[in-house]
Amino acid sequence: MQFGELVKALAAVESTTQRSVMVKLLASLFKKALPEEIDKVIYLILGDLRPPWEGLELGVGEKLCLRALAKATGTSQAELESLYKKTGDIGEAARRSLASSKRPGLLTFGSQKPLEVSEVYDTLLKVARASGEGAQDMKIALLSSLFARSSPEEGKYIARFVVGKLRLGVADMTIIEALADAYGVRKEDLERAYHVYPDLGHLAKLVASGKPLDEVKVTPGVPVLPMLAQRLSSSSEILAKLGGTAICEYKYDGERAQIHISQSGVRIFSRRLEDITHAYPDVVKAVKEAVMAREAILEGEIVAVDPDTGEMLPFQELMHRKRKHEVVAAMEMYPTVLYLFDVIFVDGEDLTNEPLIYRRVKLSEIVQESDKVQIAKWLMLDDPDSVDVFFHEAVSVGTEGLICKSPTSEYEMGARGWNWIKYKRDYKSEMIDTVDLVVVGAFYGRGKRAGLYGAFLLAAYDPSSDMFYTVCKVGSGFTDADLKKMYEILQPLKIPHRHPRVSSKMEADVWFVPQVVIEVIGAEITLSPLHTCCLGAVRPGVGLAVRFPRFTGRYRTDKGPEQATTVAEMLELYKRQKKVAQPE
Numbered sequence: 001m002q003f004g005e006l007v008k009a010l011a012a013v014e015s016t017t018q019r020s021v022m023v024k025l026l027a028s029l030f031k032k033a034l035p036e037e038i039d040k041v042i043y044l045i046l047g048d049l050r051p052p053w054e055g056l057e058l059g060v061g062e063k064l065c066l067r068a069l070a071k072a073t074g075t076s077q078a079e080l081e082s083l084y085k086k087t088g089d090i091g092e093a094a095r096r097s098l099a100s101s102k103r104p105g106l107l108t109f110g111s112q113k114p115l116e117v118s119e120v121y122d123t124l125l126k127v128a129r130a131s132g133e134g135a136q137d138m139k140i141a142l143l144s145s146l147f148a149r150s151s152p153e154e155g156k157y158i159a160r161f162v163v164g165k166l167r168l169g170v171a172d173m174t175i176i177e178a179l180a181d182a183y184g185v186r187k188e189d190l191e192r193a194y195h196v197y198p199d200l201g202h203l204a205k206l207v208a209s210g211k212p213l214d215e216v217k218v219t220p221g222v223p224v225l226p227m228l229a230q231r232l233s234s235s236s237e238i239l240a241k242l243g244g245t246a247i248c249e250y251k252y253d254g255e256r257a258q259i260h261i262s263q264s265g266v267r268i269f270s271r272r273l274e275d276i277t278h279a280y281p282d283v284v285k286a287v288k289e290a291v292m293a294r295e296a297i298l299e300g301e302i303v304a305v306d307p308d309t310g311e312m313l314p315f316q317e318l319m320h321r322k323r324k325h326e327v328v329a330a331m332e333m334y335p336t337v338l339y340l341f342d343v344i345f346v347d348g349e350d351l352t353n354e355p356l357i358y359r360r361v362k363l364s365e366i367v368q369e370s371d372k373v374q375i376a377k378w379l380m381l382d383d384p385d386s387v388d389v390f391f392h393e394a395v396s397v398g399t400e401g402l403i404c405k406s407p408t409s410e411y412e413m414g415a416r417g418w419n420w421i422k423y424k425r426d427y428k429s430e431m432i433d434t435v436d437l438v439v440v441g442a443f444y445g446r447g448k449r450a451g452l453y454g455a456f457l458l459a460a461y462d463p464s465s466d467m468f469y470t471v472c473k474v475g476s477g478f479t480d481a482d483l484k485k486m487y488e489i490l491q492p493l494k495i496p497h498r499h500p501r502v503s504s505k506m507e508a509d510v511w512f513v514p515q516v517v518i519e520v521i522g523a524e525i526t527l528s529p530l531h532t533c534c535l536g537a538v539r540p541g542v543g544l545a546v547r548f549p550r551f552t553g554r555y556r557t558d559k560g561p562e563q564a565t566t567v568a569e570m571l572e573l574y575k576r577q578k579k580v581a582q583p584e
């Protein structure tokens with residue numbers, strides 16, 4: 001196919017205001033393409049030389065594109081830049097400069113064979129693959145040779161393409177419809193294949209050469225469209241919807257990761273199927289050590305954790321991984337844990353049609369849990385109260401709630417069905433004041449904190465029973481000096497068992513006589529079955545906890561343990577919290 005033909009179709013697509021017309025224009029273009037070039041036509045229309053999840057970049061900025069144009073047209077770079085400024089469209093600048101150019105090179109437009117789609121595509125692929133020393137010059141030479149041979153209108157689209165500003169507004173679904181129309185295949189079949197293998201160039205080639213779409217299989221290295229969840233806000237509704245029994249899993253607050261293990265190594269894809277492997281070298285290493293399979297596709301959530309305590313941190317802390325030059329430092333400051341919740345392919349076996357409960361068993365068979373790779377915490381539950389208790393536990397330890405799943409459901413790629421239901425709160429609360437809590441126990445430190453305590457078990461005071469009830473485990477906010485000081489002041493208070501005036505469901509590594517009081521602030525006060533403060537006061541079997549607690553730096557030496565925040569005050573604070581709508 002001549003490139004000019006593609007360009008004509010693009011101009012028509014650009015000028016239409018109706019989606020149905022857009023589909024028709026594309027379908028008639030596809031019909032004219034040969035099977036060996038249809039993929040190239042499609043990639044060029046979509047503005048990416050390969051499916052986006054391959055992460056291939058052209059590496060051509062506006063400056064470089066203008067330099068190539070200058071070389072091809074003989075127009076000065078300054079002139080081109082002002083043309084670009086004036087029109088605001090690099091394509092228009094290219095078109096005008098090509099139209100008025102005297103073409104200094106050997107090749108003069110109109111005096112040689114017209115450009116073919118394949119030539120344009122193959123040259124652009126070379127531009128993308130040029131790397132190392134001399135890559136810039138190579139890119140300029142390749143591009144200017146293309147401009148030198150293109151008509152003004154062709155040059156316009158090439159320029160827009162290379163700087164990533166094609167902006168035709170053609171979505172993957174539009175291409176699917178046009179392909180179905182052009183080749184007489186069912187849209188649903190194409191869609192299914194796309195969920196399994198989201199590479200429209202590849203799929204187009206198959207249908208154009210008359211190959212059946214059911215040949216498209218789950219393939220390690222090629223991301224599948226993720227299964228998504230619906231949402232409900234009561235445990236009884238959720239159980240009813242799932243047929244009475246659910247696999248309830250913690251809903252971790254991190255980045256969704258689709259992990260592919262194949263001959264070529266480990267690759268990680270995001271929720272939007274971008275290749276994010278480079279951001280998580282630590283996860284790659286941990287996966288290699290923990291997963292016993294030659295080939296596999298696993299799903300999980302990557303969560304940032306406090307390096308000193310291992311406690312989960314909010315999702316925002318993963319942002320440090322997004323800047324390339326910060327990854328190494330971020331690995332140390334914000335290490336991660338991968339919580340795996342599904343497996344959809346293992347050593348040649350496609351598990352997408354197997355029930356979730358089977359996939360869960362398979363997951364535990366192939367994963368050897370470590371500090372960095374764990375299986376998402378889950379329970380099989382069939383009564384709403386137990387689901388609620390588990391939900392409150394999940395929130396109090398720093399997750400967003402639960403995802404409840406049908407034990408018999410298949411892995412539905414790309415679908416947002418009722419087999420996965422998220423159970424989150426509609427709002428979160430904001431803790432409005434600090435609290436003064438008593439240190440009743442401690443947990444040994446790891447890493448930098450080895451030899452000291454890494455986290456402390458804190459309690460509120462109840463004057464009516466003269467007891468201390470636990471509300472949180474805190475490890476954040478302590479400087480190195482604080483940790484040393486805490487160790488020293490707690491040493492004389494060490495006892496071999498829980499103090500009789502302390503009520504705790506948690507087992508600390510070390511127990512103390514309740515005496516030291518410290519000031520703590522948290523994100524909010526939540527319900528939690530893990531702590532004994534106000535147990536049953538709001539809900540049966542559930543107490544109150546401080547979520548994401550941190551030490552403010554204030555030792556309340558002016559307060560004895562009986563002057564610490566009381567359980568009644570904790571309840572009052574819980575009730576008075578500001579309720580803030582949850583972002584969706």
Ligand SMILES: Nc1ncnc2c1ncn2[C@@H]1O[C@H](COP(=O)(O)OP(=O)(O)OP(=O)(O)O)[C@@H](O)[C@H]1O
Nearest residue numbers: 228229249250251252255256301341376403422584
């Ligand atoms: N155990 C789990 N099972 C499935 N997903 C989980 C689990 N834990 C955490 N998640 C995350 O929860 C997400 C779904 O809920 P959430 O409301 O946070 O996502 P969203 O981006 O708003 O919506 P969605 O991903 O459903 O479009 C998943 O995409 C995944 O990243």
